[in-house]
Amino acid sequence: MRxxxxxAVAAGCALALLTGCGAADxxxxxxxxxxxxxxRTVTLSVQSWVGAQANVAVAQYLLEHELGYRVDTVQVxxxxxxxxxxxxxxxxxxxxxxxxxQEQRYVQDKKTIVNGGDLGVTGHIGWFVPTYxxxxxxxxxxxxxxxxxxxxxxxxxxxxxxxxxxxxxxxVTNDKxxxxxxxxxxxxxxxxxxxxxxxxxxxxxxxxxxxLTYWYTPQWLSEQVPMTEVKLxxxxxxxxxxxxxxxxxxxxxxxxxxxxxxxxxxxGKAAELLRNFEWTTEDQNEVSLMIAEQKxxxxxxxxxxxxxxxxxxxxxxx
Amino acid sequence: xxxxxxxxxxxxxxxxxxxxxxxxxxxxxxQAGPQxxxxxxxxxxxxxxxxxxxxxxxxxxxxxxxxxAGIPIVLLAVVxxxxxxAAGARLGEAPxxxxxxxxxxxxxxxxxxxxAGRLAGRLEWxxxxxxxxxxxVNRAVDWMTAHLYSGVPVVGGTxxxxxxxxxxxxxxxxxxxxxxxxxxxxxxVAALAxxxxxxxxxxxxxxxxxxxxxxxxxxxxxxTLSQVLxxxxxxxxxxxxxxxxxxxxxxxxxxxRPVLDVFQTMPQFVYLIPVVAxxxxxxxxxxxxxxxxxxxxxxxxxxxxxxxxxxxxLESARSLGATGAQQLxxxxxxxxxxxLLLAVNQGVVLxxxxxxxxxxxxxxALGYDVVFGLAQGDLATGxxxxxxxxxxxLMLDRVTQPTGRRARKxx
Numbered sequence: 157m158r159x160x161x162x163x164a165v166a167a168g169c170a171l172a173l174l175t176g177c178g179a180a181d182x183x184x185x186x187x188x189x190x191x192x193x194x195x196r197t198v199t200l201s202v203q204s205w206v207g208a209q210a211n212v213a214v215a216q217y218l219l220e221h222e223l224g225y226r227v228d229t230v231q232v233x234x235x236x237x238x239x240x241x242x243x244x245x246x247x248x249x250x251x252x253x254x255x256x257x258q259e260q261r262y263v264q265d266k267k268t269i270v271n272g273g274d275l276g277v278t279g280h281i282g283w284f285v286p287t288y289x290x291x292x293x294x295x296x297x298x299x300x301x302x303x304x305x306x307x308x309x310x311x312x313x314x315x316x317x318x319x320x321x322x323x324x325x326x327x328v329t330n331d332k333x334x335x336x337x338x339x340x341x342x343x344x345x346x347x348x349x350x351x352x353x354x355x356x357x358x359x360x361x362x363x364x365x366x367x368l369t370y371w372y373t374p375q376w377l378s379e380q381v382p383m384t385e386v387k388l389x390x391x392x393x394x395x396x397x398x399x400x401x402x403x404x405x406x407x408x409x410x411x412x413x414x415x416x417x418x419x420x421x422x423x424g425k426a427a428e429l430l431r432n433f434e435w436t437t438e439d440q441n442e443v444s445l446m447i448a449e450q451k452x453x454x455x456x457x458x459x460x461x462x463x464x465x466x467x468x469x470x471x472x473x474x
Numbered sequence: 475x476x477x478x479x480x481x482x483x484x485x486x487x488x489x490x491x492x493x494x495x496x497x498x499x500x501x502x503x504x505q506a507g508p509q510x511x512x513x514x515x516x517x518x519x520x521x522x523x524x525x526x527x528x529x530x531x532x533x534x535x536x537x538x539x540x541x542x543a544g545i546p547i548v549l550l551a552v553v554x555x556x557x558x559x560a561a562g563a564r565l566g567e568a569p570x571x572x573x574x575x576x577x578x579x580x581x582x583x584x585x586x587x588x589x590a591g592r593l594a595g596r597l598e599w600x601x602x603x604x605x606x607x608x609x610x611v612n613r614a615v616d617w618m619t620a621h622l623y624s625g626v627p628v629v630g631g632t633x634x635x636x637x638x639x640x641x642x643x644x645x646x647x648x649x650x651x652x653x654x655x656x657x658x659x660x661x662x663v664a665a666l667a668x669x670x671x672x673x674x675x676x677x678x679x680x681x682x683x684x685x686x687x688x689x690x691x692x693x694x695x696x697x698t699l700s701q702v703l704x705x706x707x708x709x710x711x712x713x714x715x716x717x718x719x720x721x722x723x724x725x726x727x728x729x730x731r732p733v734l735d736v737f738q739t740m741p742q743f744v745y746l747i748p749v750v751a752x753x754x755x756x757x758x759x760x761x762x763x764x765x766x767x768x769x770x771x772x773x774x775x776x777x778x779x780x781x782x783x784x785x786x787x788l789e790s791a792r793s794l795g796a797t798g799a800q801q802l803x804x805x806x807x808x809x810x811x812x813x814l815l816l817a818v819n820q821g822v823v824l825x826x827x828x829x830x831x832x833x834x835x836x837x838x839a840l841g842y843d844v845v846f847g848l849a850q851g852d853l854a855t856g857x858x859x860x861x862x863x864x865x866x867x868l869m870l871d872r873v874t875q876p877t878g879r880r881a882r883k884x885x
Contacts, residue, residue: 233848233849233851234849235849235850235851236851239851311637311754311756312636312637312640312641312645312754312756312758313640313754313755313756313757313836315645321755324849325842325845325846325849325850326849326850345755345756345836345838346836346838346842347755347835347836348755348833348834348835348836348837348838348841348842348845349834349835349845351746351747351750351834352746352747352750352755352759352834352835352836353755355747355750355751355755356750356754356755358751359619359623359633359751359754362620362623363623363624448536451536451538451539451608451609451612
């Protein structure tokens with residue numbers, strides 16, 4: 157027994173060295189693709205929604221074809237992306253919907269991340285009903301009348317109440333608190349992923365069934381399934397400070413770009429291009445629709461857009 | 475069981491890049507199956523490779539593109555499985571006299587061709603040999619979801635089935651479990667574990683269940699448990715029937731093998747979307763995904779168990795004039811009992827392994843908590859839910875594990 161413990165302990169130590177202790181120095185460890193020798197490589201974070209894919213696709217296309225960089229993209233969820241950005245494993249996030257906690261930690265305190273300016277697109281989250289339903293029942297667009305329609309929004313999952321469909325867990329949502337604080341007869345059903353939510357919305361729309369969903373703009377699906385926003389109590393600065401007591405609408409957020417601080421300083425032309433990158437909601441939607449509806453690859457979609465919008469992107473070039 | 479083994483090897487191939495590395499190892503340790511290769515959670519942290527494409531295609535709900543990326547994963551797994559399976563089968567045999575020389579020649583030839591090809595600059599797969607399957611697949615899925623979702627005469631659409639399954643099976647099961655006082659649940663667990671296993675297993679099961687209470691996630695855990703039980707029941711009914719068919723006919727088994735391979739290795743993300751399109755968001759699609767995932771193991775273990783029944787016992791039954799059904803019911807099934815119990819045990823564990831995947835299509839409860847914790851970097855939520863899933867697994871495993879007592883009785 158005694159003899160056997162020694163190799164076991166040794167193995168354990170080796171394992172700890174390889175995994176745990178190795179991890180202790182994570183902050184200094186860069187991705188092999190980020191800031192590699194010669195600094196001709198840029199790593200961009202791609203979030204899961206198509207709008208974000210569109211930003212990255214166009215930025216990647218320009219970096220590769222106009223400036224001759226090599227671009228790597230990584231799929232990371234929003235919050236982990238901030239950590240990766242701070243560590244320099246990712247060079248830039250091109251579309252951020254507001255993460256006050258991370259901004260405080262990395263931009264204000266640690267100064268490992270810098271703001272890269274406006275993306276030019278304004279994001280907005282809200283509750284939406286399909287337009288075909290809103291046209292037949294115009295008063296559904298005021299939250300005060302929602303209880304009247306709860307019956308019609310019922311599904312097997314919502315347990316006798318109306319269903320408010322929520323999507324990906326990585327998105328900002330106050331819906332549970334809103335339903336409670338506005339005393340609505342609704343149950344928040346979490347689809348768990350955006351893909352599931354979109355599929356469900358498409359199925360409802362095919363049958364022209366009523367539904368109430370958490371949704372955001374700009375989003376390509378809104379072109380396929382026209383949706384009308386339900387007015388919630390108006391947003392005021394700070395009304396969403398306490399997540400338990402929120403009883404107001406979501407704000408309109410000018411979406412931001414964020415760069416790793418070292419990259420912003422030493423990134424040369426690439427950093428400059430990303431800082432200058434600024435386009436409109438229509439531009440973004442055009443690329444998104446090519447990806448989502450015409451099923452083009454992001455690269456093809458970006459190429460098409462770049463070919464026909466020279467005047468927009470020429471200003472971004474350093 | 476070469477298939478099960480080789481699939482775990484495949485996981486190691488995934489995510490050897492950048493950020494994804496650590497996540498994949500964690501996932502593999504979970505024994506969860508091919509998620510790692512699959513483009514499951516690890517991808518949300520940047521694992522790359524084939525899974526990356528699966529994941530990206532999902533943002534635009536492009537099932538065809540996801541499937542196109544998923545098929546190579548299946549093929550990789552099948553190749554590895556057949557190669558290791560064949561190697562395993564040959565282990566005991568004496569090698570043919572010139573087999574080694576032949577193998578060496580083949581290897582040299584392959585290397586020579588590879589070098590020549592490199593020099594000639596033919597590195598990429600020829601463009602004209604690529605067949606685009608994304609579009610026809612998308613059309614097929616669209617047709618399926620458009621015509622089966624609802625309004626099918628007599629039987630009703632898939633959405634109606636899902637609704638009824640939720641209302642008549644899942645809801646009563648969940649409400650029933652939640653209606654029981656906590657100590658009654660512990661008592662039931664203890665009784666079941668003791669009946670099937672030993673005092674030791676009963677103790678572990680009760681402690682695991684109590685730990686869930688201590689973690690403060692009793693309600694979501696019982697919700698998850700109700701889904702797991704429903705999924706296991708469906709998987710066992712279908713799995714036993716298919717397994718028996720496979721054991722009785724070589725042809726059925728030959729046809730079944732690739733199908734089961736696909737079930738086992740196809741990234742769940744690929745079929746999750748059609749499943750949502752058919753059943754709507756909620757617990758029903760989560761159960762469906764779990765059944766698809768657990769089914770291959772149940773079928774394989776059942777079939778193998780039935781086939782391994784002593785031929786002498788069957789022979790004597792036949793000589794006494796037993797019919798096929800009698801042989802099955804009175805000889806094969808009782809003798810294959812350990813294998814059947816193992817199938818139950820594996821079914822339970824595998825279903826539990828995909829609870830997190832269920833969280834992505836509206837399964838809610840613990841699965842959603844894990845997904846939420848991961849997406850928000852909220853360790854407190856994710857870790858507690860993960861620990862609760864482990865505890866549930868421990869409990870279910872002990873409750874369905876017959877080994878201890880069987881060994882004692884057999885002695």
